[in-house]
Amino acid sequence: MGASGEFDLVVVGGGPTGENLADRAVAGGLSVALVEHQLVGGECSYWACVPSKALLRPPAALREARRLPGAGESVRGAIDADAVLRRRDSFVGDWKDDGQAEWLASVGIELVRGHGRLDGERRVVVEGRDGERRVLTARHAVAVCTGTTAALPPLPGLGAAGVWTSREATSAHEVPGRLAVVGGGVVAVEMATAWAGLGSRVTVLVRGSGLLPRMEPFAGELVAEALADAGVDVRFGVSVGGVERAGELVLDLGEGGELRTDEVLFATGRRPATGDLGLESVGLEPGGWIEVDDTGLATGVPGGWLYAAGDVNHRALLTHQGKYQGRIFGAVIADRAAGRELDMAPWGRSVATADLAAVPQVVFADPEVAAVGLTLAEAEAAGRRVRAVDYDLGNVAGAGLHADGYRGRARAVVDLDRETLLGVTFVGPGVAELLHSATIAVTAEVPLARLWHAVPAFPTISEVWLRLLETYRG
Incomplete structure (x- = not known):
């Protein structure tokens, strides 16, 4: 048996969610160990968000240039795929996590490399690559942030x-x-x-x-x-x-x-990375999602010590939502450990309300898709009295200047009882950068009457906000 250790919090899983949760807990005064058996930075940094966008951006830039008279005529050659792959490699650090590990040390988080498994209440056993075992004990909490893995169908061959x-x-x-x-x-x-x-x-x-x-x-x-x-x-x-x-x-x-x-x-699809996590030692089903409340506390484990953040709790399978949960849940763990009062009201600092009401997402396709909140079908299924307001993005002056033959569409889902937005979707080249304004409008429940005074700059694609409001008012 190798060296043991006692910490206020043990985080199992060193992706963006685990890193953010650990950071907020340390900021709240706790000692934290973070357990990771692969690369610190996790799926997003090395095999998902970052490398995929590195692969997508050069072809997109080439397409955008070819759509503009004056620029398109000068773009003659084919894309240099080898150069794109080399650039991708640089963004993932050639699949090395030295920089991430250094950051953990700089903020006072102890990195424990190896495969962590729960072993009863507030106890994690870590098996290193060399076979050495280390027992970590948590004074206050253990947080599972192990994410998901690809789900493959059971097909012959x-x-x-x-x-x-x-x-x-x-x-x-x-x-x-x-x-x-x-x-x-x-x-x-x-x-x-x-x-x-x-x-x-x-x-x-x-x-x-x-x-x-x-x-x-x-x-x-x-x-x-x-x-x-x-x-x-x-x-x-x-x-x-x-x-x-x-x-x-x-x-x-x-x-x-x-x-x-x-x-x-x-x-x-994806499945939770919990099959070899020792969930059975705390009364949970191996290989399953870990259900949590809005503070991240696992609902199926007594004692109020086990938390789960990010994809593994199945609330919102997106890296930025996992980081959001990490920030909130890490602060909650620190507050509970110190006996500080939580803010449990909707949108309070201690609850992940956005997971349910204002999840933003971008699909980096051609055209881009950017959406936040509820779709029309989701709002209607929830029993809300709503109206969908649609507008052709190609009719916005800024879109026409962005690219010849611009094709796109915008939809706002309006809560007719409160005259606020429940959801917004944009489709079109370059719309990803419109999303945060929509996220703020949905999250803050900004009245449409006040949005009328949020003047979009001319001639930008963001003038679609004005067109949506005009369409709604008739």
């Missing part, structure tokens, strides 16, 4: 075929000649966009009838049209029945149909 998950899709060092993407969600759309932009012949296989099913329907429709215009073969109502690798990959599409490809990405 899948295990032996060497298929891609999101990790391989963002870290590959060669552009496949042919790439099949199975799925219709955010990862599927972004990776189809990225690799098509880098030169792959991409086929997207979607079981359902549309892309981005959790967003407003027009978002998936516009993205599907743009993918098709870019040469991507998007097929709906298709199920993969099996996979076989014999030099190339062969996908069984049923009824004698097949697809031959060089690589296949299964972007078919």
Whole structure:
């Protein structure tokens, strides 16, 4: 048995969520150990958000230049895929976490490398890569921030075929000649966009009838049209029945149909990374999501000591929401340890209200999709009296100046009883930077009468705010 240690808080999982939670707890006066068995910085830093956006941006910049007369004429050559991959590598630090580890030390967080497992109340056993075991005891709390892993369907031949998950899709060092993407969600759309932009012949296989099913329907429709215009073969109502690798990959599409490809990405969802976490030692089901209350406290564990933040609690599977939870829950743990009163009112400092009412998300496709809050269907299902206000983004002067033939759409979901916004969706080139204004409007529940006085600068795409308000007022 190796060295043991006692801390106020033990955080299991060193991704962005765990880092933020640990940082806020230290700021609140607690001693913190952070356990990580892979790279500090987690999935987002090395295999998801950062590398995917590094792959997406150069092809997007090239497309934008080609859409502008005067600039497009000067863009003659093809994209340099090798240069894009090298730039991607630089953003992930060549998959080394030295800088992240140094930051932990600089703020007083002790990094414990190894695989952490719960071992009863307030106790975590860490097994290092060399087999050494260390027992960590928490005076106040343990926080699980282990995130998720790719969920693969139980298909014949899948295990032996060497298929891609999101990790391989963002870290590959060669552009496949042919790439099949199975799925219709955010990862599927972004990776189809990225690799098509880098030169792959991409086929997207979607079981359902549309892309981005959790967003407003027009978002998936516009993205599907743009993918098709870019040469991507998007097929709906298709199920993969099996996979076989014999030099190339062969996908069984049923009824004698097949697809031959060089690589296949299964972007078919995520599952909680809790299968080997020792949940059974505290009365929870191994491999399951950890249900929490709005302060991050696990509802199925007595004693008020186990917390779960980020994707693992299934509240909002987005890196920025995990970081948000980390900031709030880390402060809650410190406040409870010090006996300080919590602020439990909606939008109070001690509750993650935004997880339920104002989750922002950007899909970095072409066109971009940016949304926050509820869709029209979600608002109606919640029993709210609402109205959807739509506007063609291409009719905004700033959009026309941004690119010839600009195509896009905006929707605001208005609560008719309170005349505030429940949700906003933008689709179009460059709309990601519009999202925070919408997030503020939804989060702050700004009355439409007050938004009328928030004057957008001319000629920017943000003038769509004025057009939405004009459309609503009639």
